Amino acid sequence: MGTHAHTPTHIPVAVIGGGQAGLAVSWYLGEADVDHVVIESQTAMHAWASKRWDNFTLVTPNWHCRLPGHAYDGPEPDGFMTRDEVVSWLSDWLTTFTPPLREHTTVSRIRHTDTAGFELTLTTDDGDEILTADQVVIATGGYPLPVIPPYASALDPAVAQIHSEEYFSPEQLADGAVLVVGSGQSGAQIAEDLHLAGREVHLAIGNAPRVARTYRGRDCMTWLADMGLYDTPTQEYPGGKAAQEKTNHYVTGRDGGRDVDLRQFALEGMRLYGLLTGGKDSTLEFAPTLTESLDHADSVYNSICADIDRHIATIGIDAPEPTRYEPVWTPDEEPARLDLAAAGITSIIWAIGYHPDYRWIEASAFDGAGRPMQTRGITQVEGLSFIGLPWMHTWGSGRFLGIDRDARHLADKIIESTSPRRPHLLSTHLLASGQ
Structure with a gap:
């Protein structure tokens, strides 16, 4: 897939992010x-190839993997593709069409103007150029800026620090804990990866919930899909905005999929701590939240299982x-x-998430926290839209399961606005092709 030699100075639609x-x-x-x-x-x-660790696997079943014209059709629909298998699956998809x-x-930089729609500053090795577009789709990911706490720079420089997106394998880290x-x-998965490799691991845990990998004979995410939770619009989702702000449940698809049980890791020698609140030189400080966090994660685990129980009873499904x-x-x-030195800790991996970073977009489309204000990807700034955001429309948004539906909806809106006399062209095409 090569770089186009020339892009016109004006184009109807610019999609930012490949x-x-x-x-x-x-x-x-197209x-x-x-x-x-x-x-x-x-x-x-x-x-997918540059920001996932070597033993990465999907945490959602392979049957969730659906892109336009390209659904997973391999031998393990209930399995979990590895990083390299995902890269291969995506590469196969790119052979089925030729995107511009x-x-x-x-x-x-993107600047919204009153006269020319959007003015984009493009930066390449050959310098800058200006492109204008009637519509712009932002597809750069939900939260691209890695979070590193401000006190990280005050810690002992002898201890190496990396963000989780820079982690690939235990071998890249210096010897030590x-x-x-x-x-x-x-x-949770990186801690498991290090633990299985025989490294001494210390884990500072937050408020992340967990979920069973399988329950009553099926993968929990398959049960949840059957229950409609991945299809429920955000405004109708149980728990409202608070539920959407929570950290994703930890679980793994490694070795065919299993629970991630931090308590079991502790039995096997992993050292657990509550919320990390600060540090200086070789000393770190923690809030007394360990017991509460473990209990909370388990309560969510059991609550999800109870929801599945009710679904099974309501439908009358024969299950274990x-x-x-x-x-x-x-x-x-x-x-x-x-004490990092006393514990023999030589490396710290920060896995505390990402911040949004849309400072390069000059348009009135963001809230006070810098997040896009959108409905199913459409903002109030005419012509500006987003795709691939978590919870953009449903819990499935931002995941393989929801991308096709979200992209189809957004593209339909763009097609209607660019070709007002053929507003149903895409829908007609989809019906004809059986999608």
């Missing part, structure tokens, strides 16, 4: 013959008997401090 979300929109625009360009700062789908893709080009900070999906998780370990104490 990941699966941006390219899904491009797929539908089917409707809408002139557009996809602008990617590196190469298409690069993050311009790679190695960074959009350093490792502190992982954060127990969301990445933190229900169970409840019972703790296999409880903390004897709440560690308040950790």
Whole structure:
């Protein structure tokens, strides 16, 4: 997939970001013959190969993987693709169409104007150029700026520090113990990766919930899909905005999929701590939240199982008997401090998430926290839209399961506005093709 030699100075639609979300929109625009360009700062789908660790696997079943014209059809629909298998699956998708893709080009600024729609500053190795567009789709991911706490710079420089997106394998780290900070999906799985490799692991956990991998004979995420939770619009989702702000449940697809049980890791020698609140030199401080955090994660685990129980009873499904998780370990104490040098810790991995960063977009489309104000990707700024955001429309948004639907909806809106006399062209095409 090469870089286009030339992009016109004006184009009807510019899609910023060449990941699966941006390219899904491009797929539908291409089917409707809408002139557009996809602008990617590196190469298409690069993050899958460059920002996942070596033993990464999906945490959602393979059957969730659906992109326009390309659903998973391999031998393990209930399995979990590895990083390299995902890269291969996405590469196969790119052979099925030819997006108007311009790679190695960074959009350093987007300015909304009253007369020309949008003015984009493109930065390449050859310098800057200006492109104008009637519509712009932002597909750069939900939260691209890695979070590193401000006190990190005050810690002992002898201890190496990396963000979770820079972690690939235990072998890249210096000999010695490792502190992982954060127990969301990445933190919990990286801690497991190090633990299975025989490294001494210290884990500072937050308020992330957890979920059973399988329950009553099926994968929990398959049960939840059957229950409609991935299809429920955000405004109707139980728990409202508070539920959407929570960290994703930790679980793993490794070795065919299993629970991630931090209590079991503790039994096997992993050291657990509550919320990391600060540090200086070789000393870290923790809040006394360890017991509460473990109990909360288990309560969510059991609550989800109970929801599945009710679904099974309501539908009358023949399934194995229900169970409840019972703790296999409880903390004897709440560690308040950790001396990195005394514990032999030589590396810290920050797995505490990302911040939004849309400072390069000059348009009145963001709230006080810098997040897009949108409804199903559409903002109140005419012509500006987003794709691939978590909870953009449903819990499935931002995941493979929801990208196709979100991209189809957004593309349909773009097609209607660019071709008002053929508002149902895409829908007609989809009906004809059986999608």
